[in-house]
Amino acid sequence: MKLCFSPTTIQGDIYALVYHFQQRLEAGADIDMVVGIDDVEQYKSTPIQQVMPLTVPLWERGNRRFLSDVKSFGPDFFFVDNHLPKKRVFENLVYLWHGFGWKELRAEIEFSKAHKRLSKLLGGVQDANPNFIHQCYGQFEREHRIEASRIHPDNCRVVGMLYADMLLNPPVQRNEIARFYPFKSNDRPTVMLGFTWGFGPVFQHWEADEPELMNRLLRYLAEREVNVILRMHDRFRYERPYLQLLEGIAEQYGNVFLKYKDVERDNLFDVLMSDVIVSNFSGLIVCAYFTGAASIHLHPCGTQEIEHPLYRKRRMKSVLEKGVTYQWKMPPEQNGGLLAATEKELFECLDAALDDPACCRQRSADFVEKYLETSGMFGASLQQSCCARFEDYLTQWQQNGAKPA
The missing domain is CATH 3.40.50.11820 (CDP-glycerol glycerophosphotransferase, N-terminal domain)
Known part of the structure; x- marks a missing residue:
């Protein structure tokens, strides 16, 4: 064959x-x-x-x-x-x-x-x-x-x-891959912020100031003494000012490892290192359902009832396709973990996940059984x-x- x-x-x-x-x-x-x-x-x-x-x-x-x-x-x-x-x-x-x-x-x-x-x-x-x-x-x-x-x-x-x-039966252990992460201590919990680019900047549609909220988020995680993998999509997906914003904020904190998909192509090691995964509905977050990590889903549009926009990259800028709307395969509320649509909910979810990284396991198992039923399940023999x-x-x-x- x-x-x-x-x-x-x-x-x-x-x-x-x-x-x-x-x-x-x-x-x-x-x-x-x-x-x-x-x-x-x-x-x-x-x-x-x-x-x-x-x-x-x-x-x-x-x-x-x-x-x-x-x-x-x-x-x-x-x-x-x-x-x-x-x-x-x-x-x-x-x-x-x-x-x-x-x-x-x-x-x-x-x-x-x-x-x-x-x-x-x-x-x-x-x-x-x-x-x-x-x-x-x-x-x-x-x-x-x-x-x-x-x-x-x-x-x-x-x-x-x-x-x-691979997620249910990892081919490598954390101690074998920790050397690829520039963290001072690998004994700390690790949070991965894994964001998709399709909705534009992460908090663009929330009732929040993007730089301020991103900075507050990373400051909170630093105060909680956790390692952070900030995993973004390809660099070319973002406008230069947004890249500068991310890089500037990330440099303020010694616990943040900023990565881009077109440079750091693999996500397996990031997933295996993570105790909590936070995402604005990138498919990456489903990995948490199999590793047992807590998952926090950020509603891309916050509490706003708006058409879900698609962004294209044209002439080095993110351009909104006004005639195109997203169809949700299922409602964002239907997921295998926690959901946040406001700043208050985001930090409440982070508190819950860091206090108990196993808090989503039953909800994740229920989701897998219903929607990914042929894939195996965390905690069960394959x-x-x-x-x-x-x-x-x-x-x-x-x-x-x-x-x-």
Whole structure:
């Protein structure tokens, strides 16, 4: 079975599946695989590559010969996230998402270009297609993909959260990765602030002054004597003044490690180091449901009843797409942890989470059981990994020449 991975970012579900297949390859399985990565040399210097190295061939995804080389390789399965290749160089296409999320563009906007590209590549996926599947985290999301994303039921496969395998059974321990964090003491609790960029600045829609609240937040965490991982999206997503604001505030405190996704691509180590994860509904926060960490969800719009805006990066500035609104896959109130929509609620949640980092575990377990039901659960023995179950499915598909029912 020949496999080729070509993600925009190698992390989360895609990384878990790559690592799984690499282990299977090392164990003697009949697998051949290559991984396309942007800036291979930079990736080789990352902490995760030093501790858990990918030993399979790493190909430069931006190389103009990449797709030609992939075609020569002849993969049975080509794995992508939200960026599709310009031409068909594979037998079957597997669409893996970046993570389970709450926010999503209306289908006619989000998937309009994707459907056009998929029509050219594969003849479309709104009808049953023998060469395509879209990963679904559970039955709830499968129904959403069918109804909202307009993908044919035969093309939607419940896989579970592949990344959960690593979160439930970590391949490394904190003491093995602590050296990559510049904290004075690793005995302190660690809070990760992991923010998505899609709503603009984190507190833009709250009834609060962004610099003042961000500063108050980091000052509070310093007073509570906790380590802070401030994990932001790619640097290019933000305007320069906002970057300067973040960097200036972070430098005031010796307990803050500011990271950007395009430089520090991996998030596994950050997740494993964290006792509390705070996010404005980035899919990253779902990781806490599997590690047992407390999770605090910041409502992107605070208490305001407004259309949920989508920001695009144009000419180095964040520009609001006025004709586009977000469709919530589920209400923000429906989550596996704590929810804050005001400053008062934010600090009450932080007090609760730091006083008892296990405070969200039952709520997280209930959420996983309902929405990510095939993914395993914190505190329970893993019967069969999601990756192993998915490998079985792909193997049957490849051997039989058709998708299993």
